[in-house]
Amino acid sequence: MLQRREDLALFESALERLDMDQRAVFCLFELEAMSGEDIAQALEIAPGTVYSRLRSAREAFRKSVRLLTARQTSHAGGAP
Amino acid sequence: MSDPRRWLEDPSLTDDERRVLRAGKDIERPGDVRERLFASILAAVQFPPGGGGAGSGSGGAAGAGAAKALTAAASATGAKVNAGAGATAIVKSFAAGAAVAVATIVGHQLVAERPPSAVVTAPVRSASSATVPPRPSVAGVIGVPVSAPAALDQRPLPVVARVIASSLATAEGRVATDGAAPAVSEAPLATPQDASDLAVQESLLVARARRQVRSGRGAEALVTLDELARTSPHGVFGQEREALTIEALGLTGRRTEAASRAKVFLGRFPNSPHASHVAAFAGE
16 A cells, blocks of 8 residues: 555656656556547647657656656665 | 557566556546546647747636646545545646646636636627527536647547547546547537536637637637537636637627627626736727
């Protein structure tokens, strides 16, 4: 339960570090399971733009998770 | 171009990444929270930071109002739906972004903050559509305007709405209401299946009307506004709808009618962010 809450907090923090365009595509594709084509239509952008934003969002998300989990680990390790 | 596999199915994901992403994916998103999530996404991505020239002031103002309402709505939802807390945070993250994007633009008093009875609901007469009495209100729906290239006006509006609505349905494991993938069609979204459909429809119609007014197509705007008055008589963009109606009437030469409605508008909403703009039409 605690782990899940921490994971959720990490998720939210990582999400906040994405810019709006990345965040929108990331949420719609990864969380809402929309297709790239549907996202393109809904956001009125080219499908290629959807995929490039998704790619950059994933990279940014990955970096954030790495950074945040490392920080979490070091905090946990430093606790008395 | 085919979609990449969902990230959760990607073997290259580390355990940490998978766990964190799974936590976000597993968030329970009740229908109303999801509706706001979609609305907030649209609000956030359609109001680019630093935007807001003369022509976009109205949209930006509405975006600010939408962001404000989204934040309030998200807070309210989070308070009563524990399972939706995570989703609420996501909504807030978008709402905050939208607020930042339009922070420099004048605030907007959402009609949703007033009782529905205060909303101006006078239908618009237009050459191509008869006046139809307003339908009952669907309260509590958050909609946001969408700013898009003028060329979008030529695209069938319902498609975008249905894409979003059907995705919502599909993602929830329900059968899509129309039982098929969204089809390109000029058929209006005459009978929204639920509040989500209606919210999306309202925001898209407001956006369409705004684009038509801004590009000087008053008659077309009146048709759109007429549809809006019929489908969302007590929607969240009542003030903006009426302000656009006044402008559209002015554009089509119906200055007396525009002046009359402008005076009523100013009497009802003296502090509206649209007041100064509407006042220009009040003097005939």
